[in-house]
Amino acid sequence: MKVLVKGAGVAGLTAAFELAARGATVTVAEIRYGLGGNASWFAGGMLAPWCERESAEQLVLDLGRDAADWWDTVTPGQATRAGTLVVAAPRDAGELDRFASRTSGHRRVDEDEIALLEPDLAGRFRRGLLFPDEAHLDPRQAMAALHDKLAAMGVEFRFGADAQHISGFDRQIDCTGMAAEDCGLRGVRGEMLILRMPDISLSRPVRLLHPRLPLYVVPRTDHRFMVGATMIESQSTGPVTARSMMELLGAAYALHPAFSEAGIIETGAGVRPAFSDNLPRVEARGTTVAINGLYRHGFLLAPAMARQAADLAFNQDETKEVA
Structure with missing residues (x-):
């Protein structure tokens, strides 16, 4: 399966990994000319699901409790487990x-x-x-390490590319954040x-x-x-x-x-x-799967949402929503 991932923020990079790890041929298109400049670039990088529960729903804790393990496995040495x-x-x-x-x-x-x-x-x-049990990472170093990991796995990156003009893919994963056409954001x-x-x-x-x-x-x-x-x-x-x-x-x-x-x-x-409830969404419409609404939990929730998006991309029989 050939998949186009739109956006090279943390959502796009983690989605690209989950897809490539399952055997998909993945291309990442990013309108910027390199990593950086997006919301992920200015993130705190705290993998703190228990702290975030103070103002977030239980779902944030449930989805984020394994984030540090994901980052340790995929980009060893990036996450610091000091609480x-x-x-x-x-x-x-x-x-x-x-x-x-x-x-x-x-x-x-x-x-x-x-x-x-x-x-x-x-x-x-x-x-x-x-x-x-909480951890933290440097978002910029983690994104660079994940980019290098993906490149070594054969993922193609097209920086400075408008994904609207790229065709020939079986699936698209929309990780464009505020640039997505979603009036609910x-x-x-x-x-x-x-x-x-x-x-x-x-x-x-x-x-x-x-x-x-x-x-x-x-x-x-x-x-x-x-x-x-x-x-x-x-x-x-x-x-x-x-x-x-x-x-x-x-x-x-x-x-x-x-x-x-x-x-x-x-x-x-x-x-x-x-979104209005401050919770992320993975939605499938036709051949496109969208990840959005990560709010202030990007590096914490992106791995879980990427897994859900990959599940939908490989089993996309009908339009559905996963929260």
């Missing part, structure tokens, strides 16, 4: 209790254990939650910063709970940190706003004052496709 640490200032202790009541898979940690887990946070927080803008601060080291993502602007800080290599993210109902692809910049920097400072001296390496904004 997630959730903390709050003493005045926001109620936020920590609320978060704990809405999630599972965690244990409470005190000030001493926080200092053992993250020495640079010693003395800054009295209580926290550790989600030991809405855009959710997420803004992020990448800071570099040699005086701070973190071993795992740290989430700082705040009633107004919850923050996460995800460690990268070379003392770089991804700080995110806003959640704005907007399809604007413009630069990070001054207000968001100040809020994100202020929250990073609240996590550790040394971030006030960090270098701002990059700012960015991605528009994440979402």
Whole structure:
């Protein structure tokens, strides 16, 4: 079976792998001239299904609990399994209790254990939650590794290509996100910063709970940190706003004052496709299967949705929807 995958974001790349691994001849068409520039490029890369359950449906946990295993198997060495640490200032202790009541898979940690887990946070927080089974990755490195894996498997990439003008395939997998022709989609803008601060080291993502602007800080290599993210109902692809910049920097400072001296390496904004229920969908219509609505859970949910899309592509007898 010859399959055309439209889009080289995380949904398209994971779908291409699942199809190629089952024996399909796969071509990936991407209108951009290389990896990057899409919502996946600006993602946090947290494989945190238990934390996400705080504001997401049970389905997100069910679909995402095996994501770290998938990334470990397909792109060995990309996922770091160090868990997630959730903390709050003493005045926001109620936020920590609320978060704990809405999630599972965690244990409470005190000030001493926080200092053992993250020495640079010693003395800054009295209580926290550790989600030991969660993981994280660098989205850009993971996408590059997956691209190389696919190329080695014989997957053809056509960058700078408009998939509308490509024909001759038995199936198409539409992974174009906000560019898809789906009136049920809405855009959710997420803004992020990448800071570099040699005086701070973190071993795992740290989430700082705040009633107004919850923050996460995800460690990268070379003392770089991804700080995110806003959640704005907007399809604007413009630069990070001054207000968001100040809020994100202020929250990073609240996590550790040394971030006030960090270098701002990059700012960015991605528009994440979402349906009204914030849940992803895999839909089959004719010879096309669409993956969309990954919302803020791209790297977490893409492997499960890619498997569902591959199932439909190989057993496509009637129009159906899988959630």
